Amino acid sequence: MLTQSPKQAIKLENLQLTLGQDASRVHVLKGIDLDIDAGTSTGIVGPSGSGKSTLLMVIAGLERIDEGKITIANVDITNLGEDELAAFRGKNVGIVFQSFHLIPNMTALENVAVPLELTGTPNALEIAEDELKAVGLGERLNHYPGQLSGGEQQRVALARALAPSPAVLIADEPTGNLDGETGKQVTNLLFERQREKGLTLVLVTHDLALARRCDRTIPVRSGKIETTDA
């Protein structure tokens, strides 16, 4: 199943996707081709409705495409089933959301342990604790999301995404719900951890300053990539 060079973490070929039904039918992705090297950071930018978030979902294996081929971490995920995709995601893709999406009735530690427990990792809680300490939340292990600030919640979300040591980390507007200063701290942490772990980072953002910190910026407009290099 090896279809990309060892350097490539993500390879997208002629992605086509149409969403909605009848009158609300929208051709969201119109023939996207993209190669992303392992260990690099890529920022996807574009106006609202351009298809950038959908592109991110496709990379994460959350959205199925109508046509084309997706290869992530050397695995062709195009035709994987729903549960196979979930299992693949659990091991290979970490996701950070704009709205954090932590599980409210679980502590920070338990939230971080979830992806590890789902893959049957034996020492899930110890790994989760290490990850939380690495994002500076060693003192907040047993706090519930409701007891944490927005910045802290996003750091927990980052720790959760990184805990299974995925090959690819994707982030959807990771600072969108944070104030400027907190956003900056989370961004620093994101890039810091990405470099430390040698991950492939793909993020979607409206924030051009954030996008500029990436190794590469991909502008998307009307479901197409305008140019492959910033």
Next chain:
Amino acid sequence: MPEQAQNANLRLALQFALRELRGGLRGFYIFLGCIALGVAAIGGVNSVAQSITNGIASEGQAILGGDLSFSLAQREITAEQIAFLKSQGEVTKLITMRGMARLPDGSDQTLVEIKAIDEVYPHYGSFDLSDNRSNSLKDNEVAAEPLLLERLGLKPGDRLEIGSSIFNLVAEIEREPDKVGDNIGFGPRLMMSLDGLAKTGLIQPGSLLRYHYKVKVDDPTQARIAAVSASAKEAFPDSGWRIRSRENAAPALTRSVERFSQFLTLVGLTSLIVGGVGVANATRAFLETKRPVIASLKSLGASGSFIFKLYMVQILIMAALGITLGLILAVMMPYGARYALSDLLPVSDGAQFFPAALAPGILYGVLTTLIFSIWPLAVSQETKPTELFRASTYGENRGRPKRVYVLALLFCVATLITSAIYFSDNRFISLVFVGATIFAFVMLKLVAVAIQFLAKNAPSVRSTPLKMAIANIHRPGALTASVTLSLGLGLALLVALATIDGNLRSQIENNLPEDAPDFFFVDIQNDEIEPFRSKLLEIAPQGKIISVPMLRGRVVSLKGIPSEDYKTVSGGEWVLQGDRGITYAKRIPENSTLSQGEWWPEGYSGPPLVSVSAEEAGELGLDIGDDITINVLGRNITAKIQSFREVQWETLGINFVFVFSPNTFAGAPHAHLATLTTNDAKNGNSDGTLLKELARTFPAVTAVRIRDALETVNGLISQLSNAIRAAASVALLSSVLVLAGALAAGNRERVHDAVVLKTLGATRGTLMRMLVLEYGLLGFSTAIFAILAGSLAAWFVISIIMNFTFVIQPTIALTTVATALLFTIVLGLLGTWQILGQKAAPILREL
């Protein structure tokens, strides 16, 4: 998935579920209430029934009045037989019969259930009289139940005439240990000594009395009792006596309790199913709040089946909690019943925990939970993690449940139906009940669709509140389906039960046929019948008198098969149990018509022939030419079935299942039964005079006023219908709970609408009218459905099963509409009332 991985998966689901449940019970109160109520109703009814059955079993000796009871109609046992019984233990002899108790001046009288006892009575238990003495009634003394004293205005010390003798009423009966073992009486109990009864002159050839011989076995082990019973049967095969042992002290009562509890279990099951709607609503609402969590978990690698397990575990934990609450209530019910029923029934005194009786509640509780939660769970596990990025921007994207979940749901429904039918004695009734519930469910769904269709296509109205109310009924996410479903089923059940009850009462109270007799007279001696008829005609010259010979007989065998081994086709067992009144006739009796076969010719003198009521013959699977053996006065008589008759039982005239050819009982001593139909007596004014006149000439004849007898039956129906209503109220309570939950779920949209409309200039009055109209229209439509569906079910029971004339009950219909309107409007407004008075801005900021 390998078994080990599956177990790990389940363990993880349980671990995650426990973490998620830290959020507490919020959103689950209605869920818990619905399950708890249903389980409590089912478990409680069964526990009370078990308690009564245990009570009967544990007090078997006292209820039977001995270890073994031998009874015979109209005759004593032989000296040889009494010697046999005495060789097994101590014997007490009793005689029971009906008679008239009169004031010595003849001014008033009433029917009494006489029990004459010897000095040995009772073997077990205590016989208590109000003057603190037990059995020491002299032959001129009687004791009576308080009801007799109340009816005739007597007090201890007064005098009372029974038959042709005057007795001193010495005390009230406080406790008669073996009363429950006897059949339900039409009058209060009167106890006297055997010598006292002999003095009354009531014991005549053919009198309807029964002799009982109760044996206190010397070595009362179960094996010994069984051995005595077997050797009695073996030694005296043609004795005709009915033998009962302490193990089976009150078979009719035990059977009735079991059947009634099975019926109430079905009613309880309905309340559980009504509550199931609440379970579904609560599960759906709960899972709706969990969509982001489900999407998050799926984005982190959780499979759909893991999500299903995770939330199924939580739902089952909640169900377990609800079931536990229900079981606690159910366990408490027998204690309550002990206080409420102790005067009527032997409720067990011991521990009141009956695991087997609680099992159906647990089973039905779990099945209902599964049935009503599988679908929403299966839909939820299809939640797409893409929702974390965009909230269904491109339309609803929930997916359909996988086939495996649909199959699981169907399996649970099938298991519930099968269990409900399997655990019931009367499977036909259970089948009808289950069928009706499914039908009602489907109909309610259709009704909801119809209401929405009508609302959508209703002509435009000028009134703004009405326009908005109608719009609210058909808009997407309207309350219509949940309100009709939640309230409709409970109300329909209540209407059905109330209509059946009303019909039975009116059948008894108002629908007395024009030609129904006013009096039954029993124990008219053979040589008295003509003078009796003359006297009656003299007192009531316009009256119609019918008299027939009457004997008592026990069916020994049908078609050569002993009655205890005989398998009936569909009911009719009662014909084979105990003694039946039988008669003989030259011509076809009144109130019946020949439906098959021929009547015997006048002066017939061949082998005995019998005509059987067609309905019972059908139930028993009898054909023309079949043999019936009946034991009359200790003699087995075999007759061939010559004809079937359609009998109009509802006329309340004299009717018999078996009418024999006159030569069958030639020479046998017997009494006569007579009826008197007179319009004068129907108003009750001349009853007293008539009875007084008759009593003077025929003191041994017992008169039963039909209205008094009906009152007794009516009283019994009242008690039963109260129990049924109590069970049905649980269904209504579940309905209201579910309704409250459904309305609360729709509250957020109502508040949103109300606030937006206020900002657009709507006054509180307009909003109020809009809400009242919306809730009122929904409540009214549901009530109409409930009346139609409930009446249809009642019609089925009354007309098809019971063969009575069905009468629509307008009061019930009106009450139903009022109840539905009250519940929907009050519960609906409760949620929105406070909002109406608030300023819009703070709420708008929150919305």
